[in-house]
Amino acid sequence: xxxxxxxxxxxxxxxxxxxxxxxxxxxxxxxxxxxxxxxxxxxxxxxxxxxxxxxxxxxxxxxxxxxxxxxxxxxxxxxxxxxxxxxxxxxxxxxxxxxxxxxxxxxxxxxxxxxxxxxxxxxxxxxxxxxxxxxxxxxxxxxxxxxxxxxxxxxxxxxxxxxxxxxxxxxxxxxxxxxxxxxxxxxxxxxxxxxxxxxxxxxxxxxxxxxxxxxxxxxxxxxxxxxxxxxxxxxxxxxxxxxxxxxxxxxxxxxxxxxxxxxxxxxxxxxxxxxxxxxxxxxxxxxxxxxxxxxxxxxxxxxxxxxxxxxxxxxxxxxxxxxxxxxxxxxxxxxxxxxxxxxxxxxxxxxxxxxxxxxxxxxxxxxxxxxxxxxxxxxxxxxxxxxxxxxxxxxxxxxxxxxxxxxxxxxxxxxxxxxxxxxxxxxxxx
Numbered sequence: 141x142x143x144x145x146x147x148x149x150x151x152x153x154x155x156x157x158x159x160x161x162x163x164x165x166x167x168x169x170x171x172x173x174x175x176x177x178x179x180x181x182x183x184x185x186x187x188x189x190x191x192x193x194x195x196x197x198x199x200x201x202x203x204x205x206x207x208x209x210x211x212x213x214x215x216x217x218x219x220x221x222x223x224x225x226x227x228x229x230x231x232x233x234x235x236x237x238x239x240x241x242x243x244x245x246x247x248x249x250x251x252x253x254x255x256x257x258x259x260x261x262x263x264x265x266x267x268x269x270x271x272x273x274x275x276x277x278x279x280x281x282x283x284x285x286x287x288x289x290x291x292x293x294x295x296x297x298x299x300x301x302x303x304x305x306x307x308x309x310x311x312x313x314x315x316x317x318x319x320x321x322x323x324x325x326x327x328x329x330x331x332x333x334x335x336x337x338x339x340x341x342x343x344x345x346x347x348x349x350x351x352x353x354x355x356x357x358x359x360x361x362x363x364x365x366x367x368x369x370x371x372x373x374x375x376x377x378x379x380x381x382x383x384x385x386x387x388x389x390x391x392x393x394x395x396x397x398x399x400x401x402x403x404x405x406x407x408x409x410x411x412x413x414x415x416x417x418x419x420x421x422x423x424x425x426x427x428x429x430x431x432x433x434x435x436x437x438x439x440x441x442x443x444x445x446x447x448x449x450x451x452x453x454x455x456x457x458x459x460x461x462x463x464x465x466x467x468x469x470x471x472x473x474x475x476x477x478x479x480x481x482x483x484x485x486x487x488x489x490x491x492x493x494x495x496x497x498x499x500x501x502x503x504x505x506x507x508x509x510x511x512x513x514x515x516x517x518x519x520x521x522x523x524x525x526x527x528x529x530x531x532x533x534x535x536x537x538x539x540x541x542x543x544x545x546x547x548x549x550x551x552x553x554x555x556x557x558x559x560x561x562x563x564x565x566x567x568x569x570x
Contacts (some may be wrong), residue, residue, distance in 0.1 A: 167370055213238035217455060220448050222418065222438025225360035226456050229368045229433060232538070233496035236434070241342060243357035244437050246481075247412030248285065248308045249422050250350030250358070252313070252366050253331045254316055255304055258297065259374040260334070261320065269298040273319035275311070282310040284351065288389050289315065301390065306386040306395045308411070313349035324348055335362070338369045340505050351392050360435040363422045367409050371424060382407030390544050398446040403453055411445070412437075419445040425453055430458045459499055466493040471545055472528055473509045479551050480517030486545035487511065487525050493540055495532070505530040509542065519548040 210218030216226065216236035223244050225237035261267035273292040282292040287303035289295060289311045295303070303312035317327035324347050331345040338364040346353035371378050384401060385394045399406040405425040412420045420437030434453055439445045466472070469484040487509065495503045511526025526542045 164561050187361045190530070206532040211238075217452075219436070219452060220439060220444065221420075221436035223420075224434075224436045225364050226432060226434045226452065227364055227368075228356060228460070228462065228496045229372070229431060229498040231462060233460075235496070236452065236532075238360075240260040240360040240435070243342060243359060244420075245352065245414045245417030246343070246345070246350045246356065246363070247352045247414045247417055247420055247437075248310075248360040249363055249410050249412040249420060249435075249437075250331075250345055250356075251304050251308065251313055251348070251412075252363070252370060252410050252422065253335060253345060254313050254327075254348045255301060255483050256370050256374075257320070257327075257330060257334055258301060258316060259370070259377045262297070262377060263374060266318075267297055267390050269301075271297045271513075273300065273315050275315055276318055278324070279311045279314035279318070282314055282349070282351075284308075284310045284349075286311045287393075288391055290389070296393070301380050302383065302386050303388060305380050305410070306383050306448070307388070307393045308396060310349040310351060313347075317348035335366070339365050350412060350414075352416070352417065361439060363435045364433045367422050367424055367435070370409065371431070371433075378408065381410070382406075395443070397421065398442075399425070399450055399453065400428055402446070403450045404506065405457075406453070413442075421445055421449050423449055423453060427455075430457075460496050461499050462494045462496050463503060464494050465503065465505065468492045469545070472507065472542060475511055475525065476514040477519065477548050478514040480519065481549040481551055482546075485515060485519055485525075485548050488545035489528060489540055490522075490543050491540075494531070495530075503533065505565070507531075511542065515544075517548050517550040519544050519546075521528055521545065521547045 149367060210220060212218045213224060214237045215234055216238075219236070219238060221238065223240060223242060224236050224238040225234070225240035227234050258267065262269065274292050275289045275291055275295065277291060279289060280511070285308035287307045287309035289303075289309075295312070295315060297316075300312045300316050303309035304316070314324055317324040321327035321330055327348050328345050331348070331383055332343075335343045335345065341360040343362045346356040350356075382400060383395065385392060387393075396411040397406070397408070403425060405427040407426065408424045409422045418440060419436040419442060420435070420439065423434045425432055432453065434449065434456065436445070436449055436452065438446055466489045468491050469488050471488050473487050474484040475487050477483055477485050495505065497503045508529045508531070509526060510529065515525060521544050523544045524541050527543050528540045528542055529537045530540070532538070
């Protein structure tokens with residue numbers, strides 16, 4: 141999976157340009173408060189009938205902020221968010237970067253790592269969706285967002301997944317952590333180990349839910365890496381992130397990711413909030429086969445989070461596009477073959493090569509093919525032979541593998557002898 145390493149390199153390159161520095165962070169805020177159960181809500185007051193001659197004007201949509209008045213980003217357009225990172229994972233192109241390597245509170249977006257580890261266990265067969273875990277007193281007493289688990293009850297892994305994603309249940313996270321690792325502290329160690337394995341280089345988890353804790357931090361780039369790994373590694377489970385509501389224990393709650401309903405193509409991932417870190421969200425959307433991942437944090441309200449995230453996602457799709465430079469299987473060059481039944485073998489690119497460019501523009505990268513030749517026969521189709529290095533207009537380089545596009549058998553013994561004699565007797569003349 142090439143893109144994650146490229147996202148990492150792109151982030152570091154941008155970091156060097158921007159001159160960003162890592163800072164320690166301790167959060168001491170509360171997460172999104174849970175919505176009250178429907179059974180506890182007071183009935184709305186009976187509306188008064190309007191006067192016969194009164195016509196109420198239609199409510200006005202809030203005015204979109206003027207782009208020139210927004211705090212600037214190091215890459216891309218200005219945004220109200222304190223931290224922002226948008227990437228096209230198919231091409232590893234960073235479209236938006238604003239203090240995306242500066243540590244920040246992960247809030248409930250930390251739950252994505254807890255969920256990712258659950259997906260790890262499910263895919264490995266060590267866990268099943270109907271596996272049940274018991275609710276401890278610690279889990280039952282968790283504050284903030286909850287799925288209202290009862291002390292001593294048991295919940296299935298599938299219910300806990302939905303509880304963490306849709307309801308942002310802090311209690312569900314504790315049940316999972318204790319069920320898989322014995323304690324939340326031991327589970328946090330596992331979260332940190334897995335984070336490093338997938339390339340989250342500036343993240344430290346202290347608990348399973350993202351509840352504010354001293355020494356717990358992440359970055360917008362790291363959360364984008366986690367989001368992409370979730371989507372790419374476990375598409376069979378990623379579907380849970382697109383569910384808009386869920387009812388558990390007779391309590392119906394809505395997914396706080398409003399973009400699932402208002403922004404076409406949105407299929408995940410997770411919102412979060414702390415008083416110190418503000419409102420944040422990791423979002424992914426796909427249109428016409430193209431996916432974008434966006435992370436924002438440091439917004440001032442749920443409404444501002446939804447509006448700003450939707451605006452940035454629309455900008456990303458509108459102002460950029462992907463073009464195909466090479467299709468899968470395209471031949472880039474024919475390499476000479478030594479002692480083969482054919483004297484050349486095509487070198488092909490195994491996967492399509494796409495580049496992200498501003499909408500309406502094209503790209504003509506310079507391509508350099510590297511291989512050690514002539515290539516000795518026999519050659520098996522699909523064997524990696526060399527690399528293609530694409531140099532873009534901004535002097536960035538991207539490297540792709542090249543493979544043999546055909547089988548090439550070895551020459552018969554007499555042909556080999558004749559070829560070798562010819563080479564040693566006359567090769568010096570060439």
